[in-house]
Amino acid sequence: TTTTTYTITGTAANGCLNTATATVTVLPLPTVTVNSPSICIGASATLTANGANTYTWSPSTGLSATTGASVTANPTTTTTYTITGTAANGCLNTATATVTVLPLPTVTVNSPSICIGASATLTANGANTYSWSPSTGLSATTGASVTANPTATTTYTITGTAVNGCLKTATATV
Numbered sequence: 064t065t066t067t068t069y070t071i072t073g074t075a076a077n078g079c080l081n082t083a084t085a086t087v088t089v090l091p092l093p094t095v096t097v098n099s100p101s102i103c104i105g106a107s108a109t110l111t112a113n114g115a116n117t118y119t120w121s122p123s124t125g126l127s128a129t130t131g132a133s134v135t136a137n138p139t140t141t142t143t144y145t146i147t148g149t150a151a152n153g154c155l156n157t158a159t160a161t162v163t164v165l166p167l168p169t170v171t172v173n174s175p176s177i178c179i180g181a182s183a184t185l186t187a188n189g190a191n192t193y194s195w196s197p198s199t200g201l202s203a204t205t206g207a208s209v210t211a212n213p214t215a216t217t218t219y220t221i222t223g224t225a226v227n228g229c230l231k232t233a234t235a236t237v
Contacts, residue, residue, distance in 0.1 A: 065089055095148035095158040100136075103165050103229035107137035110160050115148025125162070136162045170223035170233040175211075177237060182212040185235050190223025200237075211237045 068086045075081075093115035100108040110126075111133045112118045120129045125138030136144070143161045150156075168190035175183040185201075186208045187193045195204045200213030211219070218236045225231075 090152045090154050091150070092154045092156040093148045093150035095146055095156050097144075097146050097158050097160040099159075099161045099163075101163040101165055101227075102137070103227070104139065104167050105137075107135050108162060110134050110136050110144065110146075110162070112146045112148060112158065112160075114158075115156070116151050117149045119147045119149075121145050121147075136160075138162055138164060140164055165227040165229050166225075167229045167231040168223045168225035170221060170231045172219075172221050172233050172235040174234075174236045177211075179214065180212075182210050183237055185209050185211050185219065185221075185237070187221045187223060187233065187235075190231070191226050192224045194222045194224075196220050196222075211235075213237055 066086065066088045068084055070082055070084050072080055072082045095112060095114045097110060097112040102108045118130060118132055120126055120134055121144065123129045125136050125142055127135035141161065141163045143159050146158050146160060148156055170187060170189045172185060172187040177183045193205060193207055195201055195209055196219065198204045200211055200217055202210035216236065218234050220232055220234055222230055222232050
């Protein structure tokens with residue numbers, strides 16, 4: 064487990080002795096580290112390994128490359144990658160990185176019809192917070208429910224944000 068010097072003694076048939084030494088050098092393994100990010104479905108993240116001179120990544124699914132200290136990962140499901148780092152001394156060590164793929168919210172919203180001058184309540188569901196645009200004819204631009212009073216047919220884009228930070232949009236036409 065550590066560098067050790069061994070002494071070898073040889074005895075000839077005539078009884079004479081001689082010795083030699085052999086040193087077994089134990090080289091250190093690299094300490095490979097890598098980040099393990101979370102991404103929303105359809106997004107990507109940079110994985111960066113440290114601690115060695117060269118790196119090999121596997122499996123290749125969802126990776127921009129299989130070698131190098133940094134790769135871009137965009138798997139469609141949560142995936143664990145094994146990174147093999149090779150030090151300058153030729154020793155290898157591994158680390159793992161897990162890219163957790165988070166689900167997008169399913170944002171739904173109603174699309175009512177109104178008479179000119181009337182108003183309707185638009186209610187979004189499926190996320191934690193909501194942002195509405197354009198603001199024209201709306202009582203607010205945030206919240207699950209807003210009152211719409213447009214003067215012409217208007218399509219609103221609602222961006223819902225889930226607890227995990229992932230975003231999804233839906234549209235409502237009044």
